[in-house]
Amino acid sequence: CFHSIQRKPRFPLTSSSSIERRASKVDHQLQTQPVRTTTTETNKFYGSFEKRLRLCEEVKCRVSPDQAQLLALLVQILGAERCIEVGVYTGYSSLAVALVLPESGRLVACERDANSLEIARKYYKLAGVSHKMDVRHELAVDALNSLILNGEACSYDFAFIDAEKRMYKEYFELLLQLVRVGGIIVVDNVLWHGKVADPLVDDPKTVSIRNFNKSIMADRRVSISMVPIRDGMTICRKR
Numbered sequence: 001c002f003h004s005i006q007r008k009p010r011f012p013l014t015s016s017s018s019i020e021r022r023a024s025k026v027d028h029q030l031q032t033q034p035v036r037t038t039t040t041e042t043n044k045f046y047g048s049f050e051k052r053l054r055l056c057e058e059v060k061c062r063v064s065p066d067q068a069q070l071l072a073l074l075v076q077i078l079g080a081e082r083c084i085e086v087g088v089y090t091g092y093s094s095l096a097v098a099l100v101l102p103e104s105g106r107l108v109a110c111e112r113d114a115n116s117l118e119i120a121r122k123y124y125k126l127a128g129v130s131h132k133m134d135v136r137h138e139l140a141v142d143a144l145n146s147l148i149l150n151g152e153a154c155s156y157d158f159a160f161i162d163a164e165k166r167m168y169k170e171y172f173e174l175l176l177q178l179v180r181v182g183g184i185i186v187v188d189n190v191l192w193h194g195k196v197a198d199p200l201v202d203d204p205k206t207v208s209i210r211n212f213n214k215s216i217m218a219d220r221r222v223s224i225s226m227v228p229i230r231d232g233m234t235i236c237r238k239r
């Protein structure tokens with residue numbers, strides 16, 4: 001039975017080219033994956049995006065639907081009103097968060113790439129959440145420092161780190177100042193495709209994430225749980 005299932009084509013192929021196959025796979029995912037509430041909402045807007053080839057690239061860089069669902073659930077459990085995202089790309093994870101924020105909620109979205117932000121803004125508009133978004137087109141460290149200088153320390157409920165891997169420690173230290181006691185900081189890619197556990201891998205990004213993981217494990221300022229969802233997410237609660 002298993003083998004007969006495996007032999008069937010998994011995706012409806014419209015052409016034999018590999019690009020078309022990848023696009024079909026993305027279409028198929030968009031149609032079949034949104035089985036849960038928040039993810040369904042988020043994918044609804046992404047599913048309408050017309051450029052399927054671009055979407056193929058996007059899917060690789062953004063969080064998966066189940067990660068987006070987890071982020072949104074954490075925000076809802078916290079009753080969060082004030083959130084920060086470090087690394088927006090085309091807005092998938094930030095849209096998942098914005099959709100569950102109350103009307104009075106605010107999400108500071110930090111991203112250095114203007115082209116990505118243009119696409120993200122399109123989705124925010126389409127989803128009717130633009131009024132909740134505070135988009136910062138600058139280096140994340142600069143954006144976070146200006147929030148601190150603006151007297152916003154200890155005023156955020158939730159933060160998500162998903163930008164430059166060599167800067168995780170810096171982002172974390174700044175966000176720890178900005179998040180209130182009991183607030184949550186989620187860090188993406190903490191497994192880094194398993195490379196953090198391979199002593200033979202010592203490129204700068206892997207070493208940075210490995211060191212970050214070590215330091216956070218011993219950090220008494222937070223309680224943590226490393227969740228092996230997709231590329232791994234560590235959920236940190238400020239004590």
Ligand SMILES: C[S@@+](CC[C@H](N)C(=O)[O-])C[C@H]1O[C@@H](n2cnc3c(N)ncnc32)[C@H](O)[C@@H]1O
Nearest residue numbers: 062063087089092093111112139140162163164
């Ligand atoms: C993995 S993508 C983010 C995906 C997004 N969180 C999602 O799941 O939809 C990382 C993003 O971080 C941005 N980035 C990298 N370094 C940055 C920096 N120093 N400041 C601001 N953004 C940065 C990149 O331009 C890229 O768009």
